[in-house]
Amino acid sequence: MGATLQKIQDILLENFPEIGDMAVTAETKLGEIPGWDSMVAVNLQMFLDECFHVVIILDLLNEETTLGELVTFIENPDKMASANKNK
Amino acid sequence: MRRSVIFSTGSYLPETVIHNEDLTQFPAEAIKLIGEKTGVFSRRMAAESECTSDLAVRAAIQCLKKIDFPSEQVEGIILSTSSPDRMQPATATRVQHIIGAKKAFAFDINSVCSGSTYGIALADALIKSGNYNNILLIASEVYSRILNKKDFSTYPYFGDGAGALFFQFDKDASRGILHSCLRTDGSHCDTISVPAGGTMLPYEKITNFRLALFTMKGIDVFNFAVDKGSEIILQMIREAEVSLQEIKCFVCHQANIHIIQRISENLGIPAGLFYMNLHDYGNTASASVLIALDEIISEGIVSKGDLVLTIAFGGGLSWGANLIRI
Secondary structure, X not given: OHHHXXXXXXXXXXXXXXXXXXXXXXXXXXXXOOOOOHHHHHHHXXXXXXXXXXXXXXXXXXXXXXXXXXHHHHHOOHHHHHHHHXX | OOEEEEEEEEEEOOOEEEEHHHOOOOOHHHHHHHHHHHOOOEEEEOXXXXXXXXXXXXXXXXXXXXXXXXXXXXXXXXXXXXXXOOOOOOHHHHHHHHHOOOOOEXXXXXXXXXXXXXXXXXXXXXXXXXXXXXXXXXXXXXXXXXXXXXXXXXXXXXXXXXXXXXXXXXXXXXXXXXXXXXXXXXXXXXXXXXXXXXXXXXXXXXXXXXXXXXXXXXXXXXXXXXXXXXXXXXXXXXXXXXXXXXXXXXXXXXXOHHHHHHHHHHHOOOHHHEOOOHHHHOEOOOHHHHHHHHHHHHOOOOOOOOEEEXXXXXXXXXXXXXXXXX
């Protein structure tokens, strides 16, 4: 999880500069990112695809999703389907 | 009493139409969100050979030709743009030269998307001063050149276009620009910006190319627009001593259909009284109000004697409104 989480943190800091000094951890929810909305979610989907070559479906990039969950989806893409089913 | 009356209007929308489905740089599953979240289904894009002044020239020529007004007799050109040809000189100067308005002064104003309402107020003030008898106001934007093509939170919203109004002095006090309200809140000057390329952050100091492109904080802008758009309508009717029911048409900056719908709901104004063209043109920044005015007048949606209220909001943050009797 460590390296993947670090990369996600780097992506967020580079593309969402308003995060500033806000602590960004595995427990941080996407909705806590300053300026988060459904249009910005698409940007994050593209950044993550570019970096990890994994497409996280938009329904799973909602404001309640944590960075830890993003790590799970990236490291185990097969878990995305069941996560989406449970929504 | 001197009044500034709209004697003619014009607009120019570039020929190239970009539909949402053409935005293939974005994930296919996201495309439907554009229409849902913004109300935009297509937008125009300037040709590679066209820059902001070219669009402005086309709108201006159409405007003057409609009434066969010789460009040599235009006394002043004000151009509203936040996507100028260059940092300097004013984009209006090239327009002045190309249309042959040799007598006219020409300068730019920039109040981002509220620029048209500011421009109308300024044109009116110049004519009312008694020093000028006519002013050509143009708003022209080519946002396609300053947007991040890969930013889903901004790129799909905007389109290119230009609008023009020709004001002349008239002694008929019943017509023309009756009142303008202009407001600014500079404490939120970072909410909408192109951060680099000026003296604050010169190009040579850029560490990330995205800083040279347009950026805005979407949720904050939405809430601001709904709040201040509603507020300035109420300020206008109070100061101008008219009622909402007397307004034939509300011409609101075409930023997002949900902003316009919320303003309509907030004030109990029938949504059908708000003119809309953003589904076809997207957000054309300061040009949106002038393009809409050209359309409602040219298409006979409003006619002589009707009251029109323009409302716009944008970077600054700034917002404005004009009450116009056609």
